[in-house]
Amino acid sequence: MTHLQEAFLSELKSKEKLTVVEYANLYKKYSKLAIEEEEKNGASRHQAKAMGNYYTVTVLSDFVASENKLARIIALHESKK
Incomplete structure (x- = not known):
């Protein structure tokens, strides 16, 4: 799973401001x-x-500093299911 976590983190880092x-779309893709x-x-x-x-949200939570923003991303991801 490490390679997917690294790819997700790399893609997050490669984007300017999301x-x-x-x-949520990146979270969905890697999840x-x-x-x-x-x-x-x-x-x-x-x-x-x-x-x-779990693997995906771990990477996301380490990358997104704002708990409020993280909660909104996860809520949006959950609402799209």
């Missing part, structure tokens, strides 16, 4: 990739979702 919607990888490694759908979202 909007909440843009952060989906992480879930797919977990399923390929034998996890059930439920386990894959939990771990994929």
